[in-house]
Amino acid sequence: MKFSDAVTLQGKHASLVPLTMAHHDGLCEAVRDGELWKLWYTSVPSPEAMSKEIERRLNLQKLGSMNPFCILDAKGEPIGMTTYMNIDQENRRLEIGSTWYRQSVQRTAINTECKLMLLRYAFVDLACIAVEFRTHFFNHQSRKGIERLGAKLDGVLRSHQINRHPDAKDSLRDTCVYSILAGEFPAVDAHLSFQLHSSNL
Template identity: 40%
Template sequence: MLNLPTLSSNGVTLEPLNLSHAKDLVAACKDGELWLITTTSVPEPDMVVNYINNAHTTHDRCAFAVIDEVTGRAIGSTSYHDILPLPKRLEIGYTWYAKSYWRTHVNTVCKLMMLTYAFETLEYLTVGWRTDDANYRSQQAIERLGVKKDGTIRGNRVCRDGVISGTTMYSLTATEWPNIKETLQEKLTSAH
């Protein structure tokens, strides 16, 4: 679907996800037992290889491994998905990081790289996000980016624990991007 490059900034590298990242991602999802969070897509440790293979066989998804440049290890994953070439819209999601990287600069850096590539290289017009209606931590992280909340689709998904939930949708347009880019760059500058 998309020919993914390797992107690098501020000590974080995004490289196309492949099976060589499996061992690191097993350790990353164990950091905080992330698979126990029923509102996320984090795989169980013994399902990481299937997770990677599934990312490759989903026709409208292009996945990255998130690499900590200090350790050289994969610490999570993120993807472009629901890629619609004609209206030039895609979403960023399937994003997760080892718990020890939560509330660090990593998410801001990843979003800045992915949004810059989507808007400035691919020339897409809209980037969206979705999260489980009950996943308040993810909603707060998305809202910290400064994007617009589009609304909630009620009762459209089943969580791992069988609970039926909704999806909260967000989006950012190419015309809004320059202001958001400036905000993200300021956040990174103030974090260092």
């Protein structure tokens, strides 16, 4: 089994299905909720760039370095995108990233459930040794979300990338690198499962 092989992950609140160009219009509608492409500290495609971004992700899948998903809500409507990326099958590692959700579903049970499904598949079915998460130092919402999953900060890659967003004026990005190890996953699984069943979500 290749880590980049298309797979569908089904949950109660959402499902993760293989990304295709057929999701284009629904994703364009989703990204307009909150005008997410205007956030300078993250990279979210604009409606005009959605087709190119879907094509980019699918091309990386063909190369074996990415497994892209479209996130669907309980009604089957596209609400965002996520991926397994920077796949290193030889060393049984991958990163969960390039994720965005329409604003109206952010900070809901959907994100927790999707991350749990991705982690379970990575650790149980793919037998990963470690799963990484990376985000901009100033993306505090993303950092808090990753930390709530139970991931631990491995370190900060300083001046890691040039931030090419028009509002960032080619500033340098410091990247926070987090990870969950295989031995830590049972506790993370129990923690996220409890969150999903708690009244707080």
